[in-house]
Amino acid sequence: MMANWVYxxxxxxxxxxxxxxxxxxxxxxxxxxxxxxxxxxxxxxxxDAEALARExxxxxxxxxxxxxxxxxxxxxxxxxxxxxxxxxxxxxxxxPRVVTSYPEPWITRYVERGYSAxxxxxxxARSSMAGFYWDMLERDHPEVEDFFAAxxxxxxxASGYTLPCRIWKDLRVAVTLSSTLDDTTFRAGLEPELSDxxxxAEALARxxxxxxxEEYRADRRPPLALLQVLRAISQGIPAEEAATRQGLSxxxxxxxxxxxxxxxxxxxxxxxxxxxxHLETLPFERGDIAGSPxx
Numbered sequence: 358m359m360a361n362w363v364y365x366x367x368x369x370x371x372x373x374x375x376x377x378x379x380x381x382x383x384x385x386x387x388x389x390x391x392x393x394x395x396x397x398x399x400x401x402x403x404x405d406a407e408a409l410a411r412e413x414x415x416x417x418x419x420x421x422x423x424x425x426x427x428x429x430x431x432x433x434x435x436x437x438x439x440x441x442x443x444x445x446x447x448x449x450x451x452x453p454r455v456v457t458s459y460p461e462p463w464i465t466r467y468v469e470r471g472y473s474a475x476x477x478x479x480x481x482a483r484s485s486m487a488g489f490y491w492d493m494l495e496r497d498h499p500e501v502e503d504f505f506a507a508x509x510x511x512x513x514x515a516s517g518y519t520l521p522c523r524i525w526k527d528l529r530v531a532v533t534l535s536s537t538l539d540d541t542t543f544r545a546g547l548e549p550e551l552s553d554x555x556x557x558a559e560a561l562a563r564x565x566x567x568x569x570x571e572e573y574r575a576d577r578r579p580p581l582a583l584l585q586v587l588r589a590i591s592q593g594i595p596a597e598e599a600a601t602r603q604g605l606s607x608x609x610x611x612x613x614x615x616x617x618x619x620x621x622x623x624x625x626x627x628x629x630x631x632x633x634x635h636l637e638t639l640p641f642e643r644g645d646i647a648g649s650p651x652x
Contacts, residue, residue, distance in 0.1 A: 405432055406553045413557065416564040422456045425561065430458060433554050434546045435534035436514045440565045443482050443521055443529040450619055450629060451570045459535075463511040475500045478519055482531045488520040488555060492540035509537065516543040520555055522562040530566055532558035578635055579617040586610050588636045591627045 374383035409432060412425050422440060430438040439457035457464070466472070473479060477494045496502060505515040514537035521531045534554070536543040547554065578584070582603040589599035600610035611623050620626035630636050 403432075403550075403553065406550075406557060409557055410560060413560045413564050416561075416568060419453055419456060419565075419569050422561070422565060422568075423458065426456060426458045429532075429554075429557065429561070430534060433534055433550060434538075434543075435517070435536045436512065437535045439533045439535070440561055441531055441533070443479070443531050444527050445529075445570075446527045452619075453569060456565065456569075460512050463508065463513050466507060466511065472504055475504060477501055477504070478517065478533065482519050482521045483529075485521055486523070488518060488551075490540070490544055491515065491517040491519070491535075492544065508535070512537065514538070514543075516540045518543075518547055518551075518554070520558045520562075522559050524563060524566040528566060528570065530562040532562050579614060579630075581639070583610065583614050583617070584630065584635060584639055587614060587623075587627045587630045588639055590623055591631055591636060596623050 371383045371387050374380075409425065409428055412428065416422060416425065426438040426440065430436060437458045437460075439455065439459065441455040441457070442451055445451055459467075467476075475498075477496070478491060481489055481494060494501075496505060509515045514535045516538055517533055517535040519531050519533040521529055523529050534547070538546070579587075582605065585603055586596075586599045586605065589602065590596055596611065597607045600607045603610070614623060614626045615621065618626040618629045620629060
């Protein structure tokens with residue numbers, strides 16, 4: 358319920374606006390009061406944040422996210438911005454899983470060094486339901502110290518803020534700002550505008566989830582022969598041999614499997630099938646069964 362003093366103040370404001378000739382604005386406010394929607398009305402602090410909100414609302418495919426991330430980082434005085442998956446469900450296909458403005462040398466190092474296993478930002482995001490500044494993270498471990506030192510050296514920065522958002526089911530997405538400023542300076546700059554950032558970040562996380570994810574229906578499974586090909590590949594058997602065993606050409610098998618899973622390669626399709634547990638209940642093949650030695 359709207360507090361009585363708020364309602365009274367609005368009514369007085371409407372009267373004041375009318376007395377100075379601002380009838381249109383007075384009518385707009387009156388309509389909002391009567392609608393009962395005023396308590397849910399969200400007004401951003403700055404016009405450029407409003408412009409960003411409109412850009413986010415227009416996102417229709419993943420390629421539109423990168424420019425928004427760059428604008429988001431610029432708007433809030435950060436060096437870079439990222440939107441990324443924290444957790445998902447086995448039935449959900451997400452591509453891409455990360456969109457970022459980070460420089461290529463950092464992305465390459467992150468992947469080659471396997472930083473996702475020690476990334477304290479990612480670990481905290483998985484266990485937190487609220488936003489957090491990076492100065493709250495433990496950094497005493499030598500590997501973590503190296504992680505942040507490399508981030509600073511390669512232009513990502515060691516200061517930042519991350520907002521985890523629950524989208525639906527187990528799908529959780531985070532939006533992160535990183536900065537080359539020191540922790541105190543970065544926090545002091547973002548704190549007065551944190552509510553604007555979190556509003557935009559949540560909208561961006563939902564837009565990302567909408568355009569980058571697909572719910573894989575439980576009843577959508579490839580034919581048995583194709584699943585047998587995938588199981589063989591997941592066991593290390595070359596794709597050509599796996600397809601030939603099922604009487605298929607490698608090209609035919611790859612085309613059909615990738616189309617079914619929305620994958621670009623057989624390896625990617627095998628990973629998706631494994632995650633969806635499509636390979637766990639396949640019937641035995643003759644090669645799976647060892648018999649007793651004949652007398």
